[in-house]
Amino acid sequence: MSSPNHIRTYFTYVVLLCLALGFLSCISAHNTTSHRRLAPRDSFTTFSNPDNNEGEDHKNLEAPNGARIKDFPIGDGGEQIPVFWSDPLTDQKAEATHAFIVIHGRLRDGANYWTIMNDALQSAVDEEYPGADRKSFIVAPQFFSEKYNKGQYSSNELAFADVNAWQAGDTATHPSGTNITSMDALDALIIAFSNKTEYPSLTNITLVGHGGGGQLTARYAAVGADAPEGVHLRYIVGDPSTNAYFTQDRPMRDDSGDPSCEFWDTWRYGYKNFNGTRTGGNKSPFQYFSQYISRDIVLLVALNDTSPDNGDQYCPAQMQGGSARRDRNLAWWTYINTLARTKEPVQMLQQTFNNSPAFVGLPNWSNVTKKTEDGEGVIVGPRLIVVEDASHDAAEVLGGMEGRAALFSSKSEDMPVGWRPSGWNETESDCSMCDESKENLGTETGGDDSGGDGSGNGDGNGELGRSASITMSLVGVVLLAEVMLHSFV
Numbered sequence: 001m002s003s004p005n006h007i008r009t010y011f012t013y014v015v016l017l018c019l020a021l022g023f024l025s026c027i028s029a030h031n032t033t034s035h036r037r038l039a040p041r042d043s044f045t046t047f048s049n050p051d052n053n054e055g056e057d058h059k060n061l062e063a064p065n066g067a068r069i070k071d072f073p074i075g076d077g078g079e080q081i082p083v084f085w086s087d088p089l090t091d092q093k094a095e096a097t098h099a100f101i102v103i104h105g106r107l108r109d110g111a112n113y114w115t116i117m118n119d120a121l122q123s124a125v126d127e128e129y130p131g132a133d134r135k136s137f138i139v140a141p142q143f144f145s146e147k148y149n150k151g152q153y154s155s156n157e158l159a160f161a162d163v164n165a166w167q168a169g170d171t172a173t174h175p176s177g178t179n180i181t182s183m184d185a186l187d188a189l190i191i192a193f194s195n196k197t198e199y200p201s202l203t204n205i206t207l208v209g210h211g212g213g214g215q216l217t218a219r220y221a222a223v224g225a226d227a228p229e230g231v232h233l234r235y236i237v238g239d240p241s242t243n244a245y246f247t248q249d250r251p252m253r254d255d256s257g258d259p260s261c262e263f264w265d266t267w268r269y270g271y272k273n274f275n276g277t278r279t280g281g282n283k284s285p286f287q288y289f290s291q292y293i294s295r296d297i298v299l300l301v302a303l304n305d306t307s308p309d310n311g312d313q314y315c316p317a318q319m320q321g322g323s324a325r326r327d328r329n330l331a332w333w334t335y336i337n338t339l340a341r342t343k344e345p346v347q348m349l350q351q352t353f354n355n356s357p358a359f360v361g362l363p364n365w366s367n368v369t370k371k372t373e374d375g376e377g378v379i380v381g382p383r384l385i386v387v388e389d390a391s392h393d394a395a396e397v398l399g400g401m402e403g404r405a406a407l408f409s410s411k412s413e414d415m416p417v418g419w420r421p422s423g424w425n426e427t428e429s430d431c432s433m434c435d436e437s438k439e440n441l442g443t444e445t446g447g448d449d450s451g452g453d454g455s456g457n458g459d460g461n462g463e464l465g466r467s468a469s470i471t472m473s474l475v476g477v478v479l480l481a482e483v484m485l486h487s488f489v
C-alpha cells in the first residue's frame, strides 16, 4: 500500500480530481447564469433577466375593502398560503352556491384581482344577471416571490423562485425544504370548497386566471385532478403568454439560435420534464389532452392583446405563434380543435392573422372526445370567447359582457363567442393541418427527446455542443496533469 508507486497513483488521482473540479467550477463561474440556474427551471425562469423585479413589494399585505386575509393551510408540513378571502355577501356560508378562486397576474397582486372579481360579481348581482349569485365566495391566493416579496411572508408561508416560477406550477422555495407547488395550493382550495359539511349548498367552483394567472389556470386545466364529487369545476383562462403543448408540434419555427430555444418543449411549454402532480399523479400528454378536452374551460382572448413588448418573449413562446399573445392563444385553439377533429374552421384564424407557417400534420386524437348524438361530430369542453375592444387587461376582459358570461352563465346558449372572422359560421374545418396517418397516436409523448417530426425544433445543438466542449476540456486537463506529474514525482 505504501510503495512509492501506490502513493504516486493515489497522488495522480487527487491531482486529477482537483484539477477537474477546479476547471469545472471555473467554467460555471464563467457563465453562472446558464449553469447554476438551469435545473429544474424552464427557459423563462432560466433566461429571465435576474434583475427583473416586477411585482416587488415588501410592505405588509393589506386586504382590500370587503376582504380579509386568511392563512390557508396546505399539506402536512404546516405550510400556509395567504388568501384574500370574502365570505358570501349574505354571510350565510351554509347557503353559498359558488366559489370563485381568482389567480393574480405576473405582478402577484392578489388584492387587485380579488377586487376585479368582486366588482364583476357585485355589478352582475346588482343588474340581476342570470347566474350571478350573491351567495358566492371570492378568494384570491397570493403566490409570493421569495426574493422580491421578502418581508411580506412569514416563516411558514410559501414563496416561489424568481421570476414567477409559480405560473408553471413549480415547487415553492420557501419555507426551505418544502415540496408544495402552486398546483397543490389550487388542489387544496378546491378540496376545501368541496367539503359538504362546511359548504352543503356549494355546487360550482370556478378557477379564474388572467395573464400569469391564466398560465397557471391553463396548465392546471390539463394536469389538475378531476373535480371532487358533488361540485362542478370551470376553468377561465384569460390571455396566457404560453400553454403546455401535448405534442412536439408548434405553429412556428424559430431559427434564431437563441439559447432559450433549447427548452422549446420542456415543461411550461411542453411535457418534457413534467413530473406530475401530487393529487393527479403523472400521466402521458395524451391523457392530459383527454382531461383538458373534456373539461369546462373558457378561453378568454383579448383581440387587442398584441403587444410584442411584454409577456414571455423567449424562443419557446415565439414558437407558439409569434410575439402577440392573441395569436398564440388562437393558435392554441386551432391546435386543440384539430387534435380533437372538431368542425371549427380554424384555418380561417390562421388565414386572418397569418400565423405562418401553420401546424403541419397534427394527429387524430378525436377518440377521447364525446360524440354527438348522430355520431357525426365531437363535443369538446373548451370554449373560445374573443373579446373585442380589449387589450391585455384583466378588468377589461373579465369585467365586460363576455367575461360576465364566462363567470356566471351555465348554458352554452348564453355564452357569446365574441369576435370571429366573417364567414365563420358558414365554414367548416378543412382539416388542412390534419394528418390521418397519425391517427390516434395514444402513445405519442411530449417527453421523448427524439425531436419529433422536426416541425419546430429551434436549436437542438446547444446541449450537445456544450457537453462536447466540457469533455474536450476534461481530456485537456488529464493530459496536462499527466505532464505535470511526470516532471514532479
Ligand SMILES: *[C@@H]1O[C@H](CO)[C@@H](O)[C@H](O)[C@H]1NC(C)=O
Binding pocket: 030, 031, 033, 034, 259
Ligand atoms: C451565458 O449563458 C447565457 C445563456 O446560455 C448567454 O445568454 C450568455 O451570453 C452567456 N454569457 C457568457 C459570458 O458566456
Ligand SMILES: *[C@@H]1O[C@H](CO)[C@@H](O)[C@H](O)[C@H]1NC(C)=O
Binding pocket: 039, 040, 041, 267, 273, 274, 275
Ligand atoms: C422533474 O424531476 C427531475 C428529476 O428529479 C428534475 O430534473 C426536473 O427538473 C423536474 N421537473 C420539473 C419541471 O421540476
Ligand SMILES: *[C@@H]1O[C@H](CO)[C@@H](O)[C@H](O)[C@H]1NC(C)=O
Binding pocket: 077, 179, 278
Ligand atoms: C413532501 O414532504 C413530506 C414531508 O414533509 C412527505 O411526507 C411527502 O411524501 C412529500 N411529498 C412529495 C410528493 O414529495
Ligand SMILES: *[C@@H]1O[C@H](CO)[C@@H](O)[C@H](O)[C@H]1NC(C)=O
Binding pocket: 195, 196, 197, 198
Ligand atoms: C370537512 O369539514 C369538517 C368540518 O370542518 C371537517 O371535520 C372534516 O375533516 C372535513 N373533511 C375533509 C375531507 O376535509
Ligand SMILES: *[C@@H]1O[C@H](CO)[C@@H](O)[C@H](O)[C@H]1NC(C)=O
Binding pocket: 341, 364, 365, 366, 367, 431, 436, 439, 440
Ligand atoms: C379520427 O379518428 C376517428 C376514430 O377515432 C375516426 O372516426 C375519424 O374518422 C378520424 N378522422 C377524422 C377527420 O375525424
Ligand SMILES: *[C@@H]1O[C@H](CO)[C@@H](O)[C@H](O)[C@H]1NC(C)=O
Binding pocket: 304, 389, 390, 391
Ligand atoms: C387596440 O390597438 C390599437 C393599436 O395598437 C390601438 O390604437 C387601440 O386603441 C386599441 N384599442 C383598445 C380598445 O385597446
Ligand SMILES: *[C@@H]1O[C@H](CO)[C@@H](O)[C@H](O)[C@H]1NC(C)=O
Binding pocket: 131, 203, 204, 206, 231, 232, 234, 406, 407, 408, 409, 410, 411
Ligand atoms: C354550475 O354547475 C353546473 C353543474 O352542476 C353546470 O352545468 C354549470 O354550467 C355551472 N355553472 C357555472 C356558471 O359554472
Ligand SMILES: *[C@@H]1O[C@H](CO)[C@@H](O)[C@H](O)[C@H]1NC(C)=O
Binding pocket: 416, 417, 420, 421, 422, 423, 424, 425
Ligand atoms: C355566429 O353565430 C353565433 C351564434 O351561434 C352568433 O352569435 C355570431 O354572431 C355569429 N358570427 C358570425 C361571424 O356570423
Ligand SMILES: *[C@@H]1O[C@H](CO)[C@@H](O)[C@H](O)[C@H]1NC(C)=O
Binding pocket: 367, 368, 440, 441, 442, 443
Ligand atoms: C384512443 O386511441 C388510443 C391509441 O390507439 C388508445 O390508446 C386509447 O385507449 C383510445 N381511447 C379511447 C377512449 O378509445
